[in-house]
Amino acid sequence: MSAGDEIEALIALMARLPGLGPRSARRAVLHLIRKRGALMAPLAAAMAHVAETVRECARCGNIATGDICEICTDPKRATGELCVVEDVADLWAMERGQAFKGRYHVLGGTLSALDAVGPEELGIPRLVARVRDEGLGEVILALNATVEGQTTAHYIAEALEGTGVSITSLAQGVPIGGELDYLDDGTIQAALRARKAF
Amino acid sequence: MSAGDEIEALIALMARLPGLGPRSARRAVLHLIRKRGALMAPLAAAMAHVAETVRECARCGNIATGDICEICTDPKRATGELCVVEDVADLWAMERGQAFKGRYHVLGGTLSALDAVGPEELGIPRLVARVRDEGLGEVILALNATVEGQTTAHYIAEALEGTGVSITSLAQGVPIGGELDYLDDGTIQAALRARKAF
Structure with a gap:
């Protein structure tokens, strides 16, 4: 060349x-x-x-320029709410939404027997310890609405049983601006199941 | 953020x-x-x-790591053929084709009254001098088949009149693997005008 x-x-x-x-x-x-x-x-x-x-935040797994990331060091974000996401990209998406004011726990993936990713690799024991130590009030499971994401969410919910924390997940339904004609069947079924009084 | x-x-x-x-x-x-x-x-x-x-080859305008690019310094490429292209990307495309064994002249654009790009900016006087000095036998105008490319090609052909060099341009026609149904009208017309004995 x-x-x-x-x-x-x-x-x-x-x-x-x-x-x-x-x-x-x-x-x-x-x-x-x-x-x-x-x-x-x-x-x-x-x-x-x-x-x-750049490195990984030692506490939450977010990207940081020091040992602990900006969100973990910000005292205003000690709301007692912890949002569990698969990935830093998902954390950034949540931050763009500007609706969540608490802190995060980044798993770095989902449970996968094929890829030998178990609870240890995702830091789930560390997450359980963190919920206990920090006395958190709510854990929001913001995992992707995929089979892998939902399997991992169920595993985490079980692991957190006994800590007394309230466990929630993101609502599923019609996206804002979404047209029914273009939605997949699964979304329409989920939106119908979760219908609410008008 | x-x-x-x-x-x-x-x-x-x-x-x-x-x-x-x-x-x-x-x-x-x-x-x-x-x-x-x-x-x-x-x-x-x-x-x-x-x-x-990286810098521009002082002779042809190609990208070079020294003053003169690899093609201009390679004695095997002194074939007496010079291929005029608009851009380094076009030179790379010609090289990928592996059919041309001569040297290049990179214009760096096309003539454009609107953008104040005249013959000087494209180095056309330098090209004419080069054709004379190096005693080249053939100049192949490999400009894009656009209005700007063809206008520039006509200008260069006129500027080279009197040097005695033979001036050619790339053939226009049906691309290899092309299906007539998907070709634009201009290509079909050009291919028909340039038809040859089977």
Whole structure:
């Protein structure tokens, strides 16, 4: 290739990002090279900085730049409510919603016998200990509405029995702006089962 | 945001890449953070290295790590054929085709009165001088089959009149594997005009 080995190596690394294939990675690298002063150099520096400073919050599993993340250190978020999510992406989605004011517990996945992910790997014993130690009032299970998510939610609910904490989960139903014609059967069934007085 | 200012800054920079929006940039950054040892640190290093070493070939406009690119320094490519392309991406596409063994001239765009891109900006006088100096036998105009590309091709052909070089352009017709039913009218008309004995 005329582009030089270093550029080929960069394209190969970029192609490993989700949402970019070999073709779009090539286009992205070409764009970076054209804007190497204004975009490529700052992006490389920002990436190196984050790679060096970022780690997992020792308490909740969120992304943090110190030992403990911003949410765990913020005293205003000690509401006694704990939201259990699968993933940091889900935590970010909850934060975008701006409706939850408590703290989080990030599992980092779901239970999976096939992938050898058990309760230990997801930190569920640590979650139970945390609920006891911090004297929490409510655990909200905000796991994905998939088979794996719901299986994991059931396991956590059982593990938390005996701690006296109140366990809730996100409501299932028609999404805001949703049109019935475009919804899957499962959502319509769930919305009908959970219907409420108008 | 819980993600921290450095991470937000990184997401904003990533979102400026072609093919990535704010949402997919967020997903890409999360992926990078998860693989910060195996992917993020090497990617940052590769990007910084390329940003520092890469420049434009002084002779043809291709991307190079020295003053002159690999194609211009390779004596095997002194075939007397010069392929004129709009862009480095087009040069890469030609190289992927592995059919052209000569050298290139990268214009860096097309003539555009609106964007104040004239012959000087595209290096067309430099191209004419190069054709004379290097005693080239053939100039292949491999510009895009768009109005801008073809206007620029006509201008270059006129500018090269008097140098005695033979001027050709890529054939237009049905692409390999193309189905007539899915082709636009212009392509079918061009293919019919350029029909040849079977």
